[in-house]
Amino acid sequence: MMLIVGTIPIKDLPLTLGRVRAEGEWLALNGHSIPCTQGTGAMISAALAATDYLKLEPPQVLVAGDIGEGSGSRQIYEYLIQRVAELSPQVLALHYCVPDMALMRRLCQSIKGCAKAPILVADAGSMYAAKAAGLATEFDLFTPDATEMAFLADPDATHPAYISKHLFDLDISQTPKLVADAYRQRSAAKLLLVKGAIDYVARDGEVLATIAEPNIPELEAIGGTGDTITGLVSALAYAGLKLDEAAIIAARANRLAGRSATITPATKVSQVVDHFPAVFQELAPQKEETKMVEIDVRGFSCPIPVIRAKKAIEEKPKEVITVLVDNAAAKENVSRLAKSEGYSVEIEEVGENFCLRLSPPKNR
Amino acid sequence: MVFRKRKQKTPFEGGGVVLFLDVHDAMKAERVLTDAGHLVKLVAPPPALRKGCDLAVEINLVEKVGIERLLDQKDVVYVSIAPLKVETSGLLEIVKVTDFGDWVMVKAANMKLTFDKKEGIIVNTSGGGCPDIPYLHAELIGKQLTQAPLPRDIGFTLCALMLNRALEEGIKLWSGGSSP
Numbered sequence: 146m147m148l149i150v151g152t153i154p155i156k157d158l159p160l161t162l163g164r165v166r167a168e169g170e171w172l173a174l175n176g177h178s179i180p181c182t183q184g185t186g187a188m189i190s191a192a193l194a195a196t197d198y199l200k201l202e203p204p205q206v207l208v209a210g211d212i213g214e215g216s217g218s219r220q221i222y223e224y225l226i227q228r229v230a231e232l233s234p235q236v237l238a239l240h241y242c243v244p245d246m247a248l249m250r251r252l253c254q255s256i257k258g259c260a261k262a263p264i265l266v267a268d269a270g271s272m273y274a275a276k277a278a279g280l281a282t283e284f285d286l287f288t289p290d291a292t293e294m295a296f297l298a299d300p301d302a303t304h305p306a307y308i309s310k311h312l313f314d315l316d317i318s319q320t321p322k323l324v325a326d327a328y329r330q331r332s333a334a335k336l337l338l339v340k341g342a343i344d345y346v347a348r349d350g351e352v353l354a355t356i357a358e359p360n361i362p363e364l365e366a367i368g369g370t371g372d373t374i375t376g377l378v379s380a381l382a383y384a385g386l387k388l389d390e391a392a393i394i395a396a397r398a399n400r401l402a403g404r405s406a407t408i409t410p411a412t413k414v415s416q417v418v419d420h421f422p423a424v425f426q427e428l429a430p431q432k433e434e435t436k437m438v439e440i441d442v443r444g445f446s447c448p449i450p451v452i453r454a455k456k457a458i459e460e461k462p463k464e465v466i467t468v469l470v471d472n473a474a475a476k477e478n479v480s481r482l483a484k485s486e487g488y489s490v491e492i493e494e495v496g497e498n499f500c501l502r503l504s505p506p507k508n509r
Numbered sequence: 510m511v512f513r514k515r516k517q518k519t520p521f522e523g524g525g526v527v528l529f530l531d532v533h534d535a536m537k538a539e540r541v542l543t544d545a546g547h548l549v550k551l552v553a554p555p556p557a558l559r560k561g562c563d564l565a566v567e568i569n570l571v572e573k574v575g576i577e578r579l580l581d582q583k584d585v586v587y588v589s590i591a592p593l594k595v596e597t598s599g600l601l602e603i604v605k606v607t608d609f610g611d612w613v614m615v616k617a618a619n620m621k622l623t624f625d626k627k628e629g630i631i632v633n634t635s636g637g638g639c640p641d642i643p644y645l646h647a648e649l650i651g652k653q654l655t656q657a658p659l660p661r662d663i664g665f666t667l668c669a670l671m672l673n674r675a676l677e678e679g680i681k682l683w684s685g686g687s688s689p
């Protein structure tokens with residue numbers, strides 16, 4: 146399960162846990178309507194666009210109304226502290242909440258009770274709290290913007306409003322220095338995706354990748370376009386991509402959606418989200434170039450998955466074959482078949498499904 | 510003799526202090542804030558921040574705007590609100606301005622506000638991470654700069670304070686005719 150956690154700017158929205166679905170410009174959740182605007186609404190919308198496209202189960206979300214007075218944030222955190230081990234999400238993305246160091250400390254302790262450690266993502270107020278409480282290194286991914294990166298690099302700042310002037314003044318090209326400083330001070334998550342005019346993906350103080358094209362400066366003005374990147378990378382990690390690959394694709398997809406929507410500084414984030422399906426299709430042909438055969442046999446029990454896999458092996462003997470199944474018996478039977486043909490088999494859990502990557506023997 | 514285990518209090522790490530001249534005011538502030546649902550703690554002020562009273566109220570610094578408003582509404586006299594760590598810099602005062610042709614974006618710390626040059630209408634706000642920011646986004650967009658509610662009046666957090674700074678600068682640029 147992928148779990149997105151954050152507040153919604155509707156004062157009376159009660160604490161709610163459930164699956165979302167899109168309804169025009171709104172998200173439907175257990176009878177409530179959530180706007181796809183700046184904040185957790187935008188993040189959920191982007192994640193939902195990605196899970197829909199990838200045919201994965203939609204994100205679970207834990208939300209509460211909060212317009213800044215903090216009660217909804219505290220409800221969310223208290224609930225999660227009690228229930229996170231039971232929920233045991235594969236990806237846990239923490240978002241807009243009043244930053245509270247003590248609550249974040251208790252939550253991180255509770256997360257240790259999960260049967261399997263979730264991929265832990267933080268952005269917005271949850272990231273502020275994690276850094277201020279000295280818990281950054283417990284997280285797999287932070288997604289700061291350039292100013293928030295300066296906040297992570299400032300050892301004395303407990304909020305971006307208090308960063309040192311000389312750090313605020315730094316040009317975007319200086320981001321690698323801030324990245325290195327943040328890692329040295331243990332104020333960074335294991336992976337950073339820094340969002341800005343140039344997006345940086347960094348690990349252990351080193352920049353792994355930069356994404357600068359297409360260059361769409363107007364994205365910075367549109368409230369929610371940073372949130373959409375965080376939603377995309379979380380969903381792609383849930384789909385089984387390596388976190389650094391997911392970060393690079395998310396940053397690029399966001400830019401492409403901005404270009405496709407022909408945005409201005411007055412554009413709404415929902416108009417950018419509307420373009421994600423087309424962008425995913427634009428990115429998808431790159432998969433075919435790697436000569437990969439994909440078989441989706443979810444909903445079928447054996448022998449159908451084995452028969453389909455065997456047919457692909459016979460027809461495309463030199464190509465990598467990915468097989469998506471939804472039950473353990475199919476996983477075992479397809480693996481056995483592939484190994485008997487000399488294939489190497491990698492298996493990844495993707496939500497409640499299994500993705501089998503069958504690579505042919507090199508001498509074929 | 511049996512020692513009872515002391516009931517464990519909810520842990521609290523606020524990062525900020527309200528400073529007072531008088532102990533009475535500090536105690537009144539603690540009561541007002543607790544009654545309003547804020548987690549606070551009476552503490553000794555760090556020596557470098559002491560303003561004449563040996564008692565201060567530790568608060569979640571992020572909630573500075575909402576707490577200032579509440580204390581003013583309840584006539585609680587205080588000197589200032591400061592970060593608990595004396596190494597922390599003061600609030601960021603500077604802003605940056607980006608010209609997008611028909612629009613101008615003003616950035617204060619992590620908050621950005623964009624308005625159209627011709628009519629002075631706020632077309633977007635972005636950045637930030639506290640829960641009042643999506644709320645302020647909805648409240649400000651579509652309003653004329655001088656008619657929009659001030660984030661410091663309806664927001665609660667440091668992010669709201671930075672958005673307020675961006676709005677004030679936007680008003681200055683637009684009404685002064687000095688927009689780029």
